[in-house]
Amino acid sequence: MGFESAKTLSEALPFIQRYHGKTVVIKFGGHAMVDESLFASFARDVVLLKQLGVNPVVVHGGGPQIGDLLKQLNIGTQFEDGLRVTDAETMKVVVMVLGGAINSSIVRAINAAGGNGVGLSGSDAGLLTAKKLQRTVIDPDSAIERIVDLGFVGEPDKVNPIAINALKDAKEPFIPVIAPLGVGKDGESYNINADSAAGAIASALNAKRLLLLTDVKGVLDKAGELIRSLPIDQVPALIKDGTAKGGMIPKLETAAKAVDTGVEAAVILDGRKPHALLVELFTDHGAGTLIS
Numbered sequence: 001m002g003f004e005s006a007k008t009l010s011e012a013l014p015f016i017q018r019y020h021g022k023t024v025v026i027k028f029g030g031h032a033m034v035d036e037s038l039f040a041s042f043a044r045d046v047v048l049l050k051q052l053g054v055n056p057v058v059v060h061g062g063g064p065q066i067g068d069l070l071k072q073l074n075i076g077t078q079f080e081d082g083l084r085v086t087d088a089e090t091m092k093v094v095v096m097v098l099g100g101a102i103n104s105s106i107v108r109a110i111n112a113a114g115g116n117g118v119g120l121s122g123s124d125a126g127l128l129t130a131k132k133l134q135r136t137v138i139d140p141d142s143a144i145e146r147i148v149d150l151g152f153v154g155e156p157d158k159v160n161p162i163a164i165n166a167l168k169d170a171k172e173p174f175i176p177v178i179a180p181l182g183v184g185k186d187g188e189s190y191n192i193n194a195d196s197a198a199g200a201i202a203s204a205l206n207a208k209r210l211l212l213l214t215d216v217k218g219v220l221d222k223a224g225e226l227i228r229s230l231p232i233d234q235v236p237a238l239i240k241d242g243t244a245k246g247g248m249i250p251k252l253e254t255a256a257k258a259v260d261t262g263v264e265a266a267v268i269l270d271g272r273k274p275h276a277l278l279v280e281l282f283t284d285h286g287a288g289t290l291i292s
């Protein structure tokens, strides 16, 4: 280690102390995981957090990967305000991609970095109960509100954190890696936007931070400049005036709701930057947009 790196490590001490024993929920977005070396460095950072006494809980997305498989299968797909309209056929693909391929590849990467990753989804020990999402969207041209049927899209109803807590409290502590699949009252599966799933889990765990890793610097204003700090009461206006569009809408709604329900702060940050997690948690300047 050079003297500069040693200095950086030493400067991180107060931040390491601040997060020791605290829960940090990290949402790893599908866009942030496309690069293989970034994928491996994300896994290393999560293992490092655990080693430093932080309790990281990973919730992953996989939107682009679901899109790729749907395309290969010649199944069309459509979004409403950042949420995928999910019919029965699409739901099968969603379960396959989120609950299968992506979940296990993150677990494997964490284990390859020396951690103890364990894959979970909403149905494990009743972790994430969901109900059908009722969504109204406002047409930007006519300003007319309409109700859209999103099929098997769910919203988190209840989180039962016993499985997550058991993993944390185990003699050899585990790192939970959670797919955003919810289970309904009658046992049916729901496709939950990964940001909302992460937010509900962060609230249930009273997490110190909810980190939403994505493929932009953070929330950008109308001029394309990064908004560094965003009080939650300013979120509705950003959505209403069209500054935040598409996938940024569920992200901001989630961040605001999480802060409203027990999470100290949420951060939307650039998962394309190596070690974004460490910069956010262990430096003064942080990264991305802090929502509090």
Ligand SMILES: Nc1ncnc2c1ncn2[C@@H]1O[C@H](COP(=O)(O)OP(=O)(O)O)[C@@H](O)[C@H]1O
Pocket (backbone or CB within 6 Å): 029, 030, 031, 032, 061, 063, 064, 082, 213, 214, 215, 216, 218, 219, 220, 221, 243, 244, 245, 246, 247, 248, 249, 251
């Ligand atoms: N105001 C905004 N600031 C930043 N990104 C925005 C904004 N409005 C819309 N977006 C879009 O939101 C996207 C992030 O959401 P999404 O594609 O769902 O990411 P992820 O897969 O990481 O969840 C960005 O790539 C960007 O295109």
Ligand SMILES: CC(=O)N[C@@H](CCC(=O)OP(=O)(O)O)C(=O)O
Pocket (backbone or CB within 6 Å): 028, 029, 030, 031, 060, 061, 062, 063, 064, 066, 082, 083, 084, 094, 153, 154, 180, 191, 192, 193, 194, 195, 247
């Ligand atoms: C309802 C809904 O839209 N679900 C998402 C779930 C995955 C997700 O959220 O992935 P990212 O975080 O990578 O976008 C979807 O089907 O794409």
